Amino acid sequence: MLETLTNLSNVPAATLEWVGTWTAALLTIAVLSYILGNNVFFRIAEYLFVGVAAGYAGGVAWGTVLWPRLQLLLSDPAGYWYYGIFFVLGLLLLTRGISAIGVLGNLPLGVLFGAGAALALGGALTGTFVPQMRAAVVSVSPEDYGGGLLGWTYALDALLLVGGTLAVLAAFHFGARGRGTLNAIWYWLLGAFGKVGRAFIMVTFGALFAGAALTFFTLLVSRLSFLASWIARLYGSLG
Amino acid sequence: MIVCPACHHRNPEGAADCQHCGESLAQGYFRVCPSCDALNPPERVFCSRCLSRLDAAGQPDAPSAPVIPSRVPATPPQAASPAAPVPAPETPQIEAEEAGDVQWEPGIQTVEDALRSLGEIAEEPPATEPQAAPPVVLEQPPVTPQQPPAAPEPPAAAQQPQPQPTASSAAPATAAPEPVMRQASQPPMPAQPEAHQSESQPPPAMPDSLPAALEGIEAVLPLQPAVFRLGRGLVPAPEPPHAAAEAADAETAAALFHRIATEPARLAAPIRTVIRRPSDRLPRLGRTLLYLLVLLAALTPFFSGGQTQSLIEPSDAVSGLTRVLSSVPAGATVLLAFDYGPGYAGELDPLAQAVARFLAGRSVRVLALTTRPEGVGLARRVLDAAAEETEGYVYGEDYAILGYLPGDEVGLRTLNLGLEATFVADSVTQTPLGELAVTRDLAGVESVQRIIILADDGQSVRRWIEQVGSRHDVALDALVTAAVEPMLTPYRQSGQLGTLVAAATGAAEFEIAAGVQAESAGAADGLVALFLLLALVAVFTNVAYVVRGDRNTPSSTPGAHDTPRKA
Numbered sequence: 001m002l003e004t005l006t007n008l009s010n011v012p013a014a015t016l017e018w019v020g021t022w023t024a025a026l027l028t029i030a031v032l033s034y035i036l037g038n039n040v041f042f043r044i045a046e047y048l049f050v051g052v053a054a055g056y057a058g059g060v061a062w063g064t065v066l067w068p069r070l071q072l073l074l075s076d077p078a079g080y081w082y083y084g085i086f087f088v089l090g091l092l093l094l095t096r097g098i099s100a101i102g103v104l105g106n107l108p109l110g111v112l113f114g115a116g117a118a119l120a121l122g123g124a125l126t127g128t129f130v131p132q133m134r135a136a137v138v139s140v141s142p143e144d145y146g147g148g149l150l151g152w153t154y155a156l157d158a159l160l161l162v163g164g165t166l167a168v169l170a171a172f173h174f175g176a177r178g179r180g181t182l183n184a185i186w187y188w189l190l191g192a193f194g195k196v197g198r199a200f201i202m203v204t205f206g207a208l209f210a211g212a213a214l215t216f217f218t219l220l221v222s223r224l225s226f227l228a229s230w231i232a233r234l235y236g237s238l239g
Numbered sequence: 240m241i242v243c244p245a246c247h248h249r250n251p252e253g254a255a256d257c258q259h260c261g262e263s264l265a266q267g268y269f270r271v272c273p274s275c276d277a278l279n280p281p282e283r284v285f286c287s288r289c290l291s292r293l294d295a296a297g298q299p300d301a302p303s304a305p306v307i308p309s310r311v312p313a314t315p316p317q318a319a320s321p322a323a324p325v326p327a328p329e330t331p332q333i334e335a336e337e338a339g340d341v342q343w344e345p346g347i348q349t350v351e352d353a354l355r356s357l358g359e360i361a362e363e364p365p366a367t368e369p370q371a372a373p374p375v376v377l378e379q380p381p382v383t384p385q386q387p388p389a390a391p392e393p394p395a396a397a398q399q400p401q402p403q404p405t406a407s408s409a410a411p412a413t414a415a416p417e418p419v420m421r422q423a424s425q426p427p428m429p430a431q432p433e434a435h436q437s438e439s440q441p442p443p444a445m446p447d448s449l450p451a452a453l454e455g456i457e458a459v460l461p462l463q464p465a466v467f468r469l470g471r472g473l474v475p476a477p478e479p480p481h482a483a484a485e486a487a488d489a490e491t492a493a494a495l496f497h498r499i500a501t502e503p504a505r506l507a508a509p510i511r512t513v514i515r516r517p518s519d520r521l522p523r524l525g526r527t528l529l530y531l532l533v534l535l536a537a538l539t540p541f542f543s544g545g546q547t548q549s550l551i552e553p554s555d556a557v558s559g560l561t562r563v564l565s566s567v568p569a570g571a572t573v574l575l576a577f578d579y580g581p582g583y584a585g586e587l588d589p590l591a592q593a594v595a596r597f598l599a600g601r602s603v604r605v606l607a608l609t610t611r612p613e614g615v616g617l618a619r620r621v622l623d624a625a626a627e628e629t630e631g632y633v634y635g636e637d638y639a640i641l642g643y644l645p646g647d648e649v650g651l652r653t654l655n656l657g658l659e660a661t662f663v664a665d666s667v668t669q670t671p672l673g674e675l676a677v678t679r680d681l682a683g684v685e686s687v688q689r690i691i692i693l694a695d696d697g698q699s700v701r702r703w704i705e706q707v708g709s710r711h712d713v714a715l716d717a718l719v720t721a722a723v724e725p726m727l728t729p730y731r732q733s734g735q736l737g738t739l740v741a742a743a744t745g746a747a748e749f750e751i752a753a754g755v756q757a758e759s760a761g762a763a764d765g766l767v768a769l770f771l772l773l774a775l776v777a778v779f780t781n782v783a784y785v786v787r788g789d790r791n792t793p794s795s796t797p798g799a800h801d802t803p804r805k806a
Contacts, residue, residue: 053580057612060666064615064642068663119648119706127705127735135733161732204725211721211741214766215586218721218743221537221765222585228541 025230028223136165164200171197244269247278284493290501529776536768543764551763553752556731557745560716560738561752563689564594569602571688572681576703577607577614577621579720583695584617586720589746589762591617591693594718595625597753604677605638606687608662610650610699612643615666628756634667636676642666651706657683684711689737691716697723704735718742 030045073083089108096105138158142151145158170193177187243250248259256263269278272286272293279287286293553561567573575595579587598605607618618640626632641662644650653661658681659672672678681687690713694700700717708715714737717727721743731739740749747763750756 053613056616060612060615060643061645064666065645068669072663115649116647119652123648123702123705123709127709128701131709131733131735132729135729207725208722211724214721214741214743214769215583217533217537217769218762218766219583219585220533221540221762222588224537225540225762 021230021233025227028227032223136162138162164197167193167197168200169197170194171201284490285497290497292497532772532776533769536772537765539768540762540764543768545764547764547767548747548751550767551747551751553748554740554744556738556740557748557752560594560718560740560745561597561749563714563716563737564597564603564753565601567598567601567603567688570604572604572606572677572686573598574684574687574690575605575607575618575622576690576692576694576699577609577618578611578699579617579693579695580611580613581617583720587693587695587718587742588617588621590718590740590742590749591621592624593746593749593753593755594691595621596628596755597749599625599629599632599637600755602632602637603688606641606658606677606681607638608641608644610644610647610702615640615643619667635665635670639665639672639675639677640667641672641678648702648706651702654684654707655710684713687713689714689716691718693718693742695720695723697726700727700730700736704730708735716740718745 027045027048030041033039034042069080069083070087072080073087077084089111092104093108094105095101096109138161139145140155140159140162142148142155145151145154170190173190173194175187175190177184243257243260243262243264245262246257246260248257250258250264254264269280271278272289272291274291275286275289277286277288279293283293285291564573575591577591595605605622607622609615609618622638622640623634626634626638632638641658642665644654644661646653650661658678662672664671665675665678672681684690684707690703690707692700692703692715694717697719700719700723703715707713715735716738717730717736718740719727719742721741724739724741727736727739730736744763744766747766
């Protein structure tokens with residue numbers, strides 16, 4: 001069996017391509033058969049995709065991440081001793097599956113979550129929050145955009161940007177009405193701005209939905225195109 | 240009829256113990272529901288099974304609920320020893336097995352209870368010829384010797400009936416017992432010794448001097464006929480003013496509860512519920528037609544032959560991408576991140592192939608990496624295809640696939656340490672990066688001209704912006720699916736992304752703008768057909784909405800005006 005697998009490299013490329021094309025075509029039809037309802041062919045394709053994806057990910061992780069570093073560690077332990085720490089942490093992570101020593105897995109989990117959360121938080125602040133806040137501070141004066149009709153157009157665009165940002169922020173304001181006239185006016189302003197912000201959100205959702213529809217239609221065209229080429233090739237081989 | 244409280248067997252009158260289970264019948268009594276014949280505790284106003292009123296109030300024709308009294312156990316009072324003083328009874332008990340006679344029951348503690356019981360008796364039909372209502376007299380309850388709870392069995396001599404002082408004859412020595420009303424024509428029953436004695440005596444008349452406990456009962460006497468007329472179920476016995484008010488309130492509340500509990504469910508105001516016949520034929524037909532039209536649009540590229548290519552004009556974003564890629568000098572390095580999976584390869588692969596062909600044609604070195612394991616195979620397929628089409632474009636010298644970079648944020652941050660610290664070797668030939676010509680002179684991310692991110696989700700692009708773009712002066716371009724493009728637009732407007740292109744339409748536009756071989760024009764025909772279809776559907780549905788109107792709105796729903804309004 002292993003010899004057969006290792007000899008796959010000796011199989012002609014045309015044969016492998018033929019097998020791959022037929023497999024992909026049949027699995028595509030199996031997935032598209034879901035339009036007729038859930039059936040055994042769709043489930044087979046679904047399970048195959050999940051299993052193959054997991055196996056492929058594991059193989060890639062081993063072949064391109066773990067195995068090269070393990071080779072370095074074994075060949076030069078003094079030079080690559082830090083890889084040993086990572087492997088030990090990885091082995092400790094595997095102990096999560098054993099209840100008796102599962103507590104040992106908390107250490108690598110803590111390292112993973114701690115480092116990941118710290119980097120994500122810091123990156124969000126420096127990469128998203130501050131730059132986006134800075135980008136939202138724009139001039140709404142037409143003179144700053146050269147004046148004229150074009151300047152007014154850019155100024156209106158900037159006004160929409162600023163107003164839309166504030167309105168969406170107001171839409172996510174939830175609070176009770178305070179006492180006093182000023183509080184009442186402030187509450188009313190927030191409510192009115194929030195309604196405008198919800199309109200902006202609806203427009204955004206509409207754009208997202210349109211983009212998703214466009215994406216899935218493109219994927220459908222791609223799959224149908226693949227099937228058409230497969231059928232044409234099959235027809236050519238028969239004829 | 241005496242209903243056994245244990246087995247519910249109905250025993251004849253006079254039975255001391257249940258004929259079925261032998262249980263003593265001295266425990267309380269039941270009220271039989273006139274509607275469902277269910278047995279109810281005596282304090283119940285409504286039947287526990289059918290909620291019918293047990294005394295049939297408000298239903299003049301309905302029979303009243305009979306009360307099935309239990310009998311007092313015929314335990315003879317134990318005579319005290321002659322030397323012992325006669326204790327006052329705690330509860331006077333008179334057994335009256337003759338029909339209609341009043342019994343002393345455990346529940347009778349007050350005059351009102353006695354009046355209720357009398358009312359029940361008055362409802363009993365006369366056994367013989369009708370007679371005039373016998374006068375009611377008050378009789379002082381008999382005084383029986385107090386019986387200790389666990390008294391030993393008395394000797395035989397002590398079981399002889401002893402004369403029992405009656406209320407009319409002698410007042411109790413210790414405590415005045417509660418008075419009880421008794422029909423004068425019916426003497427007390429001889430079940431107990433004192434009854435035997437009273438049987439031979441004429442019915443006692445109202446004594447001239449009543450004990451203090453009988454004071455106030457005179458005010459009750461004038462209500463007696465009314466009490467009898469109300470029946471024997473729940474007789475509103477005369478009570479003090481405050482007690483009567485409470486009883487009236489309770490009665491009203493009980494009646495209200497009964498009405499609410501038994502009335503059929505109905506709304507406050509009539510609402511005409513219009514249930515239209517399900518006419519989903521048109522929507523079903525419309526959906527089927529829409530599916531067919533979408534399928535037809537998807538099949539358009541197979542017979543259109545790229546007719547819409549002349550209609551395609553590169554957008555500003557695609558023109559900007561073409562411009563910046565054209566500015567990359569030959570021999571410079573561009574980093575391609577294949578952060579998408581096979582599920583979205585149908586949309587992103589054409590644009591990735593077009594960009595790879597364009598860069599290969601300009602002899603720009605390309606390094607590929609991915610933060611998703613599936614991206615390794617996709618990167619290899621795209622770059623190998625570009626290398627096959629470009630003469631002299633060799634792996635290892637002009638392009639290389641670094642491989643999978645795990646860890647998301649952590650993995651991207653390690654890129655700051657250098658490529659050799661991040662990738663030990665390339666993923667195709669497993670050659671150390673220091674030995675590859677394409678990576679030999681690269682120190683790190685800052686050494687590349689541009690980073691082009693091909694992604695199917697916005698989070699991957701944000702990671703690149705936050706972990707790499709914000710720390711290095713390197714330009715980022717994002718080629719993404721149309722679904723995530725709106726979410727990344729703020730990053731392009733803020734300048735954090737050099738270009739942002741949606742791959743669905745960007746592939747064909749880039750092929751035209753960059754002048755590379757057009758392979759996506761066919762798909763563009765399908766997109767054009769889809770856009771036309773969506774426009775037609777939008778116009779048609781809006782026209783249909785205006786013409787037909789929305790019949791589901793409250794203002795047009797028949798009967799909607801019947802909806803009750805708040806007062």
